[in-house]
Amino acid sequence: MMKSNELDTVVVLGHINPDGDAAGSVMGIAHYIGVNYPEYQVFPYLADTIDKGPKLQVRQDKKFDPFEKPDLQGKRFATVICDTATLARLSGREFYEASVASIVIDHHASNEGYGDRNYTKVSEACAVNVFYSLNQDDLKKAAEAEEYPNAADYIYLGIVHDTNAFQRADESIMKAATKLLELGVDHRRIIQTRQIDTLEDLEKRADILKNAIRVLDGKVAYVCINKEEKVKKNISYEEIHPISSILRDCADIELGFTMYEEEPDRWRCSFRSDGKWLDVNELITPFGGGGHAGAAGLRKRTGDMEELRSQILERVKKLRAEKCFT
Numbered sequence: 001m002m003k004s005n006e007l008d009t010v011v012v013l014g015h016i017n018p019d020g021d022a023a024g025s026v027m028g029i030a031h032y033i034g035v036n037y038p039e040y041q042v043f044p045y046l047a048d049t050i051d052k053g054p055k056l057q058v059r060q061d062k063k064f065d066p067f068e069k070p071d072l073q074g075k076r077f078a079t080v081i082c083d084t085a086t087l088a089r090l091s092g093r094e095f096y097e098a099s100v101a102s103i104v105i106d107h108h109a110s111n112e113g114y115g116d117r118n119y120t121k122v123s124e125a126c127a128v129n130v131f132y133s134l135n136q137d138d139l140k141k142a143a144e145a146e147e148y149p150n151a152a153d154y155i156y157l158g159i160v161h162d163t164n165a166f167q168r169a170d171e172s173i174m175k176a177a178t179k180l181l182e183l184g185v186d187h188r189r190i191i192q193t194r195q196i197d198t199l200e201d202l203e204k205r206a207d208i209l210k211n212a213i214r215v216l217d218g219k220v221a222y223v224c225i226n227k228e229e230k231v232k233k234n235i236s237y238e239e240i241h242p243i244s245s246i247l248r249d250c251a252d253i254e255l256g257f258t259m260y261e262e263e264p265d266r267w268r269c270s271f272r273s274d275g276k277w278l279d280v281n282e283l284i285t286p287f288g289g290g291g292h293a294g295a296a297g298l299r300k301r302t303g304d305m306e307e308l309r310s311q312i313l314e315r316v317k318k319l320r321a322e323k324c325f326t
């Protein structure tokens, strides 16, 4: 596509509020192109609202500063977009709109199918799909780059973060990870990007968890933080974000979710299950959200959060009843 469109510039993009997988996929591809296609100019771009752990790694990058927006006024270029299911969630969307050619690599079941080429395969991490779509000899070349982090380090970062440090790994993920270790990735160094909690963080988390409410025979647990509580207890979205996974991972809980009033009457909600007891993507699609079977999100404007919550819980009951019946 670069050749047929006579392009020499490519911008690599990911989703808003980038996590380890978005950052790892975007930066991995940027480094891969940088090493193997030196004739092309590469600009990875990431929103600076990136998660704390991955930011530690990206900040050590000697080749790229992805937090700076490239100036491409009047230039023709291509885009590669990673880990982004919908255009509404794309960070740097103006680059995609202005690009002459585009490739999308994603792992969300809810991907809209946008882009000139769309490689979406449902898997645990976009970075796994990136790994398997790259030429393995060229990836080896990119991994031979002396500097840290290189393409292999970034792809490994993405896999580590989206699988929750291999908790949700399968054979193809472990094979990819082993291959990356063979290419020189230092597991211990990258796993440090997940150990970022201070004692104060844990105490605050304990305080939030004390307010969890259990419903539906105790199998569902949730935490709601309205704007008053948010201000009173000084709770940021970053602090509420891991709570749904923590609840879901409890041995006696099947579905965990959080509702957080990020702006007056605008609720940001996060849903986690094992993907089998309940498909949370299926659960919240009718409300305008989406994601994966085991992890999905929803942003909703409503002045009546309790009504929204009871509608969601009603749908949980309905989907569970259907499941038990079939």
Ligand SMILES: [Mn+2]
Binding pocket: 021, 022, 083, 107, 124, 125, 126, 162
């Ligand atoms: Mn992802």
